Amino acid sequence: xxxxxxxxxxRRGFIKVGAGALAAASxxxxxxxxxxxxxxxxxxxxxxxxxxxxxxxxxxxxxxxxGADELRAYKLAVKHINGDGDGGMMxxxxxxxxxxxxxxxxxxEYVTGDTQTKSDAARGSAKRMIEKDGVLMVTGGSxxxxxxxxxxxxxxxxxxxxxGLTHSNDTTGKDKRRYGFRHFFNAYMSGAALGPVxxxxxxxxxxxxxxxxxxxxxxxxxxxxxxxxxALGWTTVETVRTPVGAGDFSQYITPVLNSGADVLILNHxxxxxxxxLTQAIQFGLKDKMVDGIQFEIVVPLFSRLMAQGAGDAxxxxxxxxxxxxxxxxxxxxxxxxxxxxxxxxxPSMAAHTCYVQALLxxxxxxxxxxxxxxxxxxxxxxxxxxxxxxxxxxYRGADHQCxxxxxxxxxxxxxxxxxxxxxxxxxxxSAQVTYDPKIFGGxxxxxxV
Amino acid sequence: MDAIFIQILNxxxxxxxxxxxxxxxxxxxxxxxxxxxxxxxxFMLGAFCAVTTQKLLTxxxxxxxxxxxxxxxxxxxxxxxxxxxxxxxxxxxxSVPLSILLTIPAMLLIGLSMERGLIRHFYxxxxxxxxxxxxxxxxxxxxxxxxxxxxxxxxxxxxxIIAGSAPIGALFGLDEALVYPWWRLIYLLFSxxxxxxxxxxxxxxxxxxxxxxxxxxxxxxxxxxxNVERRFTVVFGLAAVVTGLAGAMYAPILSPDYHMGMDFxxxxxxxxxxxxxxxxxxxxxxxxxxxxxxxxASMNEVKTIIPGIDQIIIxxxxxxxxxxxxxxxMGRKGVMED
Numbered sequence: 061x062x063x064x065x066x067x068x069x070x071r072r073g074f075i076k077v078g079a080g081a082l083a084a085a086s087x088x089x090x091x092x093x094x095x096x097x098x099x100x101x102x103x104x105x106x107x108x109x110x111x112x113x114x115x116x117x118x119x120x121x122x123x124x125x126x127g128a129d130e131l132r133a134y135k136l137a138v139k140h141i142n143g144d145g146d147g148g149m150m151x152x153x154x155x156x157x158x159x160x161x162x163x164x165x166x167x168x169e170y171v172t173g174d175t176q177t178k179s180d181a182a183r184g185s186a187k188r189m190i191e192k193d194g195v196l197m198v199t200g201g202s203x204x205x206x207x208x209x210x211x212x213x214x215x216x217x218x219x220x221x222x223x224g225l226t227h228s229n230d231t232t233g234k235d236k237r238r239y240g241f242r243h244f245f246n247a248y249m250s251g252a253a254l255g256p257v258x259x260x261x262x263x264x265x266x267x268x269x270x271x272x273x274x275x276x277x278x279x280x281x282x283x284x285x286x287x288x289x290x291a292l293g294w295t296t297v298e299t300v301r302t303p304v305g306a307g308d309f310s311q312y313i314t315p316v317l318n319s320g321a322d323v324l325i326l327n328h329x330x331x332x333x334x335x336x337l338t339q340a341i342q343f344g345l346k347d348k349m350v351d352g353i354q355f356e357i358v359v360p361l362f363s364r365l366m367a368q369g370a371g372d373a374x375x376x377x378x379x380x381x382x383x384x385x386x387x388x389x390x391x392x393x394x395x396x397x398x399x400x401x402x403x404x405x406x407p408s409m410a411a412h413t414c415y416v417q418a419l420l421x422x423x424x425x426x427x428x429x430x431x432x433x434x435x436x437x438x439x440x441x442x443x444x445x446x447x448x449x450x451x452x453x454x455y456r457g458a459d460h461q462c463x464x465x466x467x468x469x470x471x472x473x474x475x476x477x478x479x480x481x482x483x484x485x486x487x488x489x490s491a492q493v494t495y496d497p498k499i500f501g502g503x504x505x506x507x508x509v
Numbered sequence: 510m511d512a513i514f515i516q517i518l519n520x521x522x523x524x525x526x527x528x529x530x531x532x533x534x535x536x537x538x539x540x541x542x543x544x545x546x547x548x549x550x551x552f553m554l555g556a557f558c559a560v561t562t563q564k565l566l567t568x569x570x571x572x573x574x575x576x577x578x579x580x581x582x583x584x585x586x587x588x589x590x591x592x593x594x595x596x597x598x599x600x601x602x603x604s605v606p607l608s609i610l611l612t613i614p615a616m617l618l619i620g621l622s623m624e625r626g627l628i629r630h631f632y633x634x635x636x637x638x639x640x641x642x643x644x645x646x647x648x649x650x651x652x653x654x655x656x657x658x659x660x661x662x663x664x665x666x667x668x669x670i671i672a673g674s675a676p677i678g679a680l681f682g683l684d685e686a687l688v689y690p691w692w693r694l695i696y697l698l699f700s701x702x703x704x705x706x707x708x709x710x711x712x713x714x715x716x717x718x719x720x721x722x723x724x725x726x727x728x729x730x731x732x733x734x735x736n737v738e739r740r741f742t743v744v745f746g747l748a749a750v751v752t753g754l755a756g757a758m759y760a761p762i763l764s765p766d767y768h769m770g771m772d773f774x775x776x777x778x779x780x781x782x783x784x785x786x787x788x789x790x791x792x793x794x795x796x797x798x799x800x801x802x803x804x805x806a807s808m809n810e811v812k813t814i815i816p817g818i819d820q821i822i823i824x825x826x827x828x829x830x831x832x833x834x835x836x837x838x839m840g841r842k843g844v845m846e847d
Contacts (some may be wrong), residue, residue, distance in 0.1 A: 120655075404580070479582070
């Protein structure tokens with residue numbers, strides 16, 4: 061009796077299992093994809109009608125104006141993602157999965173935090189936004205030190221971090237994280253883009269003197285620019301580290317005067333760049349001749365907001381930038397128009413990168429059909445897109461660094477308007493600034509945390 | 510030789526600024542006995558007097574910027590330029606020297622208001638309470654400035670004619686390529702004149718004599734029927750003016766921003782401690798000494814022997830002075846030696 065029963069069940073069971081397996085194997089992948097949704101994760105919105113982003117920007121401190129511009133861009137991005145306004149870059153982004161109804165049908169909201177451009181404060185505000193406000197993603201910032209600190213926290217907490225303005229090689233190099241993504245370019249790319257222009261403008265027999273901000277960004281920029289210029293045949297006379305926020309740089313500039321150098325490279329950003337450049341020009345370096353050669357000053361990382369602070373000192377100085385509002389591609393024009401109509405002035409490069417980062421994350425969620433971070437990360441990794449202002453762009457999976465065109469710019473000698481401070485000298489193609497991810501080391505870490 | 514000469518000049522130039530800032534701070538401590546942590550904010554307010562003068566002189570007509578076509582952008586054309594052409598432009602160009610006219614009354618008013626309105630209530634309180642109150646005041650002042658002028662540094666250039674460099678190499682028979690910014694030389698001269706003026710005021714006038722007497726023994730001077738308090742209030746105003754002028758004239762060297770006072774606060778206290786709390790001569794001497802030390806410590810030859818010395822030299826000297834001679838180089842016996 062019992063043997064018969066077992067025998068009958070086994071046969072039926074076999075048929076059922078076989079039929080089920082066949083049906084599953086023949087089913088399209090999109091039915092299976094939603095299985096991620098079933099898996100719970102931190103700040104899973106589940107049935108909520110809305111989701112939140114955390115905008116962690118410097119609202120006080122030296123970079124507060126840059127932070128304010130980032131926040132403007134984020135607010136505009138939220139507006140566009142929710143289907144309000146003129147849509148901005150959502151009209152030009154390719155491919156685009158966002159539908160203008162929020163993300164996956166949920167309305168997008170936001171909370172803000174103040175990084176104060178201090179690592180501890182930035183981690184504190186990011187933690188507060190993650191734990192108390194329940195944000196799905198943290199984004200923003202104007203410093204590499206802050207970006208690396210917040211990125212590390214986000215990895216631990218399983219929340220994706222879309223970095224704002226951070227230019228150190230370390231952010232997507234030795235300190236890269238699976239949960240961290242950078243759209244902004246880096247110091248290596250600045251060097252690679254500047255190299256040919258420096259060679260053309262200044263030749264191959266120059267003597268460079270570096271003044272470098274003494275923290276992660278300064279070190280990596282100095283290293284990258286030094287490697288580039290030495291490959292051109294230049295010699296490096298001296299590399300001098302200056303404390304961040306030194307104010308008066310005169311004691312560091314006076315040794316340049318009789319060092320024999322004929323190029324001064326200022327690896328400074330923000331207030332330090334404004335002060336060191338202004339003071340270098342007061343010391344007559346722009347008009348100086350060394351052995352019959354015109355002395356030159358190079359500022360590898362430029363921003364329009366900083367150029368405003370430096371006033372006339374910026375005129376004629378070479379550097380690189382991630383993006384400039386004067387670009388004439390459809391994406392840039394759409395963004396500048398949208399931003400200009402909203403606020404009455406054009407966006408900075410910090411605003412651009414932040415706006416793009418918000419859109420890219422939202423679009424990745426839409427493509428993933430889920431907010432589950434590992435699935436969103438996979439959507440961003442090795443993702444090719446266009447129409448966002450820098451030409452065809454790749455979000456490389458190996459280090460989460462975006463590869464796109466880099467702009468070599470010069471301080472405009474004859475600006476046509478108060479915003480026309482940087483003149484684009486050359487758009488350096490992405491291929492020229494692309495590098496092997498292995499050169500900077502680092503480990504991305506796991507998808508599941 | 511050239512390198513040493515330029516570092517001496519740079520040290521004196523830096524020292525001039527340190528001496529000016531420390532002079533005001535030590536005047537207040539020497540007379541009122543108040544440890545004024547808002548002193549850096551006074552320096553910042555002085556710099557913003559220069560910014561305000563520039564803003565006032567460049568009050569502009571708002572006209573549409575036709576070079577931007579894809580949104581409504583506007584540009585500013587200063588009325589002085591519209592009305593007086595080149596002469597108007599020259600006035601705008603000279604805004605920093607002209608700002609002295611605004612800085613003196615504005616800083617005097619600010620100093621007197623601070624002393625009468627707030628600081629006088631803390632004369633008999635502990636130094637810790639004075640520090641807390643004045644530090645809080647400094648934060649309030651800097652946040653007010655940030656809310657009005659924003660967080661970014663504001664370029665406040667020197668007049669075009671003196672914006673370049675002086676050929677000091679040719680003047681002193683050294684390398685002809687050796688130059689030094691005109692404005693820094695003017696600042697050095699300005700600091701020497703101002704310091705001399707303050708000393709002359711305290712040494713050669715009856716008012717100054719009473720103040721000096723009050724610094725030594727306030728009670729006895731009071732018993733002579735002299736209102737020392739009122740004179741000390743004026744001294745606070747004078748200290749604010751000196752510090753404010755130091756800030757205003759510093760604007761072309763360091764583009765003013767709301768936080769610049771805090772950057773100078775620690776430095777000015779170190780100068781005062783090294784010079785001797787309450788000693789005017791000590792503050793001036795320490796200012797120039799620390800300026801020179803900082804400048805020489807930044808020479809690459811020195812840094813090759815002791816890396817990083819440029820960033821710690823001032824603090825190192827302060828530590829040594831406090832250990833060896835707690836009253837400072839020229840401090841009065843008993844002060845800071847308890």
